[in-house]
Amino acid sequence: xxxxxxxxxxxxxxxxxxxxxxxxxxxxxxxxxxxxxxxxxxxxxxxxxxxxxxxxxxxxxxxxxxxxxxxxxxxxxxxxxxxxxxxxxxxxxxxxxxxxxxxxxxxxxxxxxxxxxxxxxxxxxxxxxxxxxxxxxxxxxxxxxxxxxxxxxxxxxxxxxxxxxxxxxxxxxxxxxxxxxxxxxxxxxxxxxxxxxxxxxxxxxxxxxxxxxxxxxxxxxxxxxxxxxxxxxxxxxxxxxxxxxxxxxxxxxxxxxxxxxxxxxxxxxx
Amino acid sequence: xxxxxxxxxxxxxxxxxxxxxxxxxxxxxxxxxxxxxxxxxxxxxxxxxxxxxxxxxxxxxxxxxxxxxxxxxxxxxxxxxxxxxxxxxxxxxxxxxxxxxxxxxxxxxxxxxxxxxxxxxxxxxxxxxxxxxxxxxxxxxxxxxxxxxxxxxxxxxxxxxxxxxxxxxxxxxxxxxxxxxxxxxxxxxxxxxxxxxxxxxxxxxxxxxxxxxxxxxxxxxxxxxxxxxxxxxxxxxxxxxxxxxxxxxxxxxxxxxxxxxxxxxxxxxxxxxxxxxxxxxxxxxxxxxxxxxxxxxxxxxxxxxxxxxxxxx
Numbered sequence: 001x002x003x004x005x006x007x008x009x010x011x012x013x014x015x016x017x018x019x020x021x022x023x024x025x026x027x028x029x030x031x032x033x034x035x036x037x038x039x040x041x042x043x044x045x046x047x048x049x050x051x052x053x054x055x056x057x058x059x060x061x062x063x064x065x066x067x068x069x070x071x072x073x074x075x076x077x078x079x080x081x082x083x084x085x086x087x088x089x090x091x092x093x094x095x096x097x098x099x100x101x102x103x104x105x106x107x108x109x110x111x112x113x114x115x116x117x118x119x120x121x122x123x124x125x126x127x128x129x130x131x132x133x134x135x136x137x138x139x140x141x142x143x144x145x146x147x148x149x150x151x152x153x154x155x156x157x158x159x160x161x162x163x164x165x166x167x168x169x170x171x172x173x174x175x176x177x178x179x180x181x182x183x184x185x186x187x188x189x190x191x192x193x194x195x196x197x198x199x200x201x202x203x204x205x206x207x208x209x210x211x212x213x214x215x216x217x218x219x220x221x222x223x224x225x226x227x228x229x230x231x232x233x234x235x236x237x238x239x240x241x242x243x244x245x246x247x248x249x250x251x252x253x254x255x256x257x258x259x260x261x262x263x264x265x266x267x268x269x270x
Numbered sequence: 271x272x273x274x275x276x277x278x279x280x281x282x283x284x285x286x287x288x289x290x291x292x293x294x295x296x297x298x299x300x301x302x303x304x305x306x307x308x309x310x311x312x313x314x315x316x317x318x319x320x321x322x323x324x325x326x327x328x329x330x331x332x333x334x335x336x337x338x339x340x341x342x343x344x345x346x347x348x349x350x351x352x353x354x355x356x357x358x359x360x361x362x363x364x365x366x367x368x369x370x371x372x373x374x375x376x377x378x379x380x381x382x383x384x385x386x387x388x389x390x391x392x393x394x395x396x397x398x399x400x401x402x403x404x405x406x407x408x409x410x411x412x413x414x415x416x417x418x419x420x421x422x423x424x425x426x427x428x429x430x431x432x433x434x435x436x437x438x439x440x441x442x443x444x445x446x447x448x449x450x451x452x453x454x455x456x457x458x459x460x461x462x463x464x465x466x467x468x469x470x471x472x473x474x475x476x477x478x479x480x481x482x483x484x485x486x487x488x489x490x491x492x493x494x495x496x497x498x499x500x501x502x503x504x505x506x507x508x509x510x511x512x513x514x515x516x517x518x519x520x521x522x523x524x525x526x527x528x529x530x531x532x533x534x535x536x537x538x539x540x541x542x543x544x545x546x547x548x549x550x551x552x553x554x555x556x557x558x559x560x561x562x563x564x565x566x567x568x569x570x571x572x573x574x575x576x577x578x579x580x581x582x583x
Binding site for chain 2: 009057058101105106112113114116120122123124125126127128129130131132135153154157158160161164167
């Protein structure tokens with residue numbers, strides 16, 4: 001199996017887990033979980049140095065899911081990687097489950113930061129990257145932002161700070177799927193020209209197709225060579241990617257599939 | 271005359287000591303390092319000091335990330351901004367994940383003075399106290415402030431230390447030992463319990479001296495740790511005295527007065543009077559004028575003490 005086929009298979013598995021666990025939970029956010037599945041697949045199954053047996057291994061690479069409502073894609077990756085049993089995914093959003101509606105660092109091995117209140121994850125990632133720099137550590141920090149999320153002012157405070165402190169051990173992905181709860185990002189509150197904005201804030205910007213493994217991997221490799229600047233990878237994605245009736249449908253931002261819809265989704269993800 | 275030192279001065283020195291003792295201690299500020307006194311740390315340990323600019327929300331979030339990277343961050347700004355502007359970051363990026371972040375905020379209360387009501391934080395104790403996992407410390411003087419900074423560094427978890435701009439009397443000697451969660455009985459008495467924090471402890475002691483001359487013996491409790499409140503010490507005292515005055519440089523809503531009355535209402539109801547800012551914003555003036563204006567004085571406490579004693583059955 002080629003590397004890309006392997007990653008594609010993993011991403012399909014993540015997508016399957018995502019729709020299954022959200023259906024079981026009866027609520028959750030499939031659209032933005034599915035749009036990020038390929039990026040997360042590359043991070044967890046190729047890029048990051050991790051040890052599921054030692055979730056707090058000091059030299060591990062870090063991933064912060066700033067768009068915390070996409071928790072299902074993170075939980076799917078952590079379970080598939082072996083941080084906790086896949087069976088546990090069924091407990092998503094249920095009382096006494098560690099798998100809260102949004103990620104909780106206190107209870108889930110492999111989760112690096114509690115997120116969900118949008119706009120806060122980049123600051124935390126910056127702090128981790130600063131700590132890594134102080135310790136002259138080799139580990140790197142990755143953070144995933146939503147395109148609606150960057151409407152939050154704190155993102156731009158953090159964007160300034162990451163460039164100011166030359167955090168070249170930090171890579172951000174923008175899951176640029178173009179949709180937020182109330183509609184198209186361009187209609188609600190445009191974030192364009194998004195690449196120019198990050199460039200103006202002092203970041204190294206790479207624009208890719210967020211569903212193309214070759215491009216995701218190449219961007220991460222390029223980021224490793226960038227010195228003195230953080231890198232922003234703007235990933236063009238499709239919200240709901242992989243499930244035909246969810247793709248580019250704003251209604252699937254925060255809705256759970258019905259059982260018959262799950263069956264159709266799973267048949268498409270075979 | 272008693273020596274007067276601002277608690278922020280004590281913080282600035284203590285944080286340098288901490289920096290010497292522990293290389294994991296880092297400090298963040300939001301363009302107020304000369305005022306918060308973190309500039310002293312910045313000078314000694316420039317590589318461990320991060321000026322985040324005028325961006326308090328990002329400062330708190332960055333502190334959270336530094337703690338996840340194994341550091342012990344102290345984040346400083348004025349109380350109004352550190353707790354108010356960045357409230358939801360303190361809640362969701364620090365307290366909810368229960369991270370080892372210390373928020374040492376200066377310029378709390380009306381003694382900010384001339385800058386006026388926009389800058390006088392009279393609600394910070396309330397909004398920090400309501401957060402699960404948060405420890406809230408309001409030191410009474412420079413001695414206690416320095417010890418609180420060291421104690422906070424030892425504590426694992428979020429901690430808010432409330433510091434002042436103005437010089438306040440040093441009421442503790444070198445023998446004093448501050449402990450998180452332990453109230454200190456600053457004066458013994460049987461007729462009324464005065465529970466105070468911050469600069470109001472000195473006023474409470476002054477009030478108690480005056481009351482003594484009128485034959486009223488007040489017990490003065492320094493509740494420097496507003497959360498967790500030392501319920502045992504307070505209840506034990508109140509069972510003896512049967513009347514309580516609380517005193518704080520903060521709104522009477524949500525702060526120490528509320529914490530004490532919540533405790534008493536459930537366990538031992540007695541007459542209580544809360545001395546504090548009575549649901550108003552601050553305004554410009556000198557610190558001394560403002561304390562007078564809002565009744566945050568020994569006289570205010572004395573009047574309240576007499577009132578609650580009268581209300582005793």
